Amino acid sequence: MLSVTDLMPTSTNSADSSPTADTGMSRGHYRRMSSFNREFPDIPVLQFDSKGDKLDPDKPKLRIRTLTWNIAGHQPKEDLTDVLGLAPERESTPDGSASSSADIVNEGKPEADLIAIGFQELSASPAAPVMESVIMSEIWTTTLKKRMSSQDYVLLQSIRLQGIVLFVFSKSRHLKYVRYMDTAYLRLGASGWWGNKGAVGISFEIYDVTLCFVNSHLSPHDHAFKDRVKNHRQILRDMVFVGGRTDTSCILEHDYAVWLGDFNFRIEGISQDKTLHYIESQKWPQLLKHDQLHRAAFVEGAFSTFQEGKIEFPPTYKFVTGTSIYDTRNPAKIRRPSYCDRILWRTRTDARKAALIEYTSHMNHQISDHKPVTAVLEIALGSEQEQYVVFDPIDRWFVGQHGYFRYSAKPGTFYSAWDWIGLYKASYTSFDEYVTYVWSPGASEENLGCINGRYVLKPGRYLLVYFSSEHKCGIGFSEIFEIVSA
Template identity: 35%
Template sequence: METLKVMCVTWNVETTWPEQDLHALLGIRKDVVIKRAHDDILPDIYFIGLQEVKSQPQNVVMDALFEEPWTNALREVIGPHDYVRIASERLQGIVTNIFIKRCHLPHVRDIHTAVVRTGLGGLWGNKGASCVRLNLYGCSMCMVNSHLAAHDSGYKERVDNFNTIVDTLEFPITETANILYHDYVFWVGDMNFRFEPHMTSDAIARLVSEGDWGKLAEADELRKAQRTGDAFSMFKEGDLNFQPTYKYLEGTSMYDFSRRPAWTDRILHQVHPNAYDNVKLSVDQTSYAALSSYIQSDHKPVTASYKIKVFANHEERCVRFQVTERWVVGEGGKFTLTLDSDVTTSPWDYISIYKVDFTAMHQYITYMYLPQQPPPSSSERSFQLQFSDELLQHPGMYRLVYYSGKYSCYLGMSDPFQVLAQS
């Protein structure tokens, strides 16, 4: 088995723009000149869930034409450290993004997204969940980013929201059609659970000043829901050793006592340790914290870090590239494409060319569809193809990436190769 590092982030940004620097949020050191020496200690995967992102009609239209501002701000911080955004999903103000280290891209399979609306009885997306599932090195993972019903009196509605999300959301993968069927599940979001009614604002403030997190946790409604089996009983959560994350006066780290403080913002996980014969999956949570330095919202962001086990050297449905001759700007070049025997092609498969340091999958320069080939005569299929590109205007270093329409993922990525200027 191999160990991968996962970092989850949740933040209700209260319809603000990304005003504060995001390096600390993502655990990345900020330098005037980007230094890469510490990149090996950064996570392999970032799962980032935001709530209350601006979602007025004009914002949604602009985000359809241009990258959503929060997603762009996150990518600008993460991207230079060799990460690629591989998936995103949005339900009104609930925005979910997944970034992985570039070296893992060819090992991601079956990426699918889905949403569930729970606002106004399931008609409105102001509450609900946006979700992404994928396979990585043979293990299935699902990230759920939810915004559940608000207010002190909303316990039952929050429980109903949770069960609606679990019961109604489906993915088009038979073995993992349900969220809970995945090997690993990370559930983040503004859960909106409060403290039980007997806890007054004064009592909460006193326990916070004393740092008595245990006493506060005993009165936490989410913990109550787990104990009673109402919601999240199959999930685990790290110790709540930080101040309640809501509600703060904007621009400060002082509570706004118009609402009782609460741990509304949470990150939980589930693992099926015995999903496979002769191996044991596991989750080791290494941190769980709120970041008090972020003051632009009435919520504090929360982060959690994990180590998980996946299959070592796992390969399936792989595509390999070999650039066979020099490429020239405006002319393109030839390459050999090799498909493993378990790859089924489709008319929607294509090969894209990217700059070597691309940070999101939509950043391809141009692409070509895979020519439909005759049935294979051997266990592997190799083809020499010509990539003719008039859109590639600048010399430099580039990569080729193979996208599978059938499997909704990227089955292969070439080594960097040089494109030369015209002589």
């Protein structure tokens, strides 16, 4: 495990600055790297090589899968089964048996309850037209929704800042326990005027805990270390969630926060040849001693109170696109392979527990000069919350006829004239896919509503969703019912 003590010199002689045997870096360099820990001993530094907490096996848990990937302006041309942690898609064979075009890498693993996906560089060039990012976002959104819906995931929320986009998908059974949905973004490019660099965030409450996901793309290039540290501080200070709970307006106020993205921290202080040697011999601890994120943590206090899992995979940048070969073609523009793509997490108090299940990269993907990185966490929950809105069972409706429904609201439920009730196909993939909707007639203990028959056109399986303008999400879901031909 690489910790502060690992970075301290073995000798107390300050005049001894000879290179260490395995890194070529001076002991004085290690001494400087521990300066934040000495100056602020009561503030925990970023904890590396963490496995998180031990969870009580008898208490409810939520499994969260996270993915970060700088896609360098490319479309989804590869099978995403492994990075999304999904069961393989099955195809029928001539003999009627099922087969899969994907490696069966996820069979036998528990499915995630939530999946957070962060992409960077939807458009590869900072100067690319804004519409290019919009088009690429639509392409990736459509692909993800189609693939995720086959495993009963619904897009809970998404947010995009130029080429930086964040999606959160949820198993449909959890949707009725989501509250106080909110999003935020922060531009960091061109002194805050341009969004090619920056961060986006999604905040919400689920069951009895508050969650925050942040996807960031920090300043590039080896020499911009100080800029990246500054970026991190700006995000913590200036990214504010104004439409959710009043007690979770910033990242650190959430029970659980997951921060992922292309942080752009590089390997420094060793040659490209030495870097490649460490990679070929899989000497990850030696390589990580030259990782700028470690220096940012121990010298600058960056990402203090966050944790990162043990890295036991090769650097994820920079590759020749279409291969798994590091790009060393241009001697005049040397880019040492680096761990640019990271996933960190934190818990607000000791009462909140999170365990790291998996932290890995996926070297088989070749559409970008970055490789995707995923992490799987389990977080502890308390008790289930009472639903705000409950629909009475619906037997069936008939095509072309008015559909009547009844629902009740929990006492004290906030009601707005902007609340609405949507009719959805049972196969819906996001809240914007309603067939039709009506404005909510109220949120009292007994409410009666009606969907106009002129919009009930096709037989099939449907459900109703009560969408709250205060919570910015559905807070009531009917059971699935049939609409049949009259």
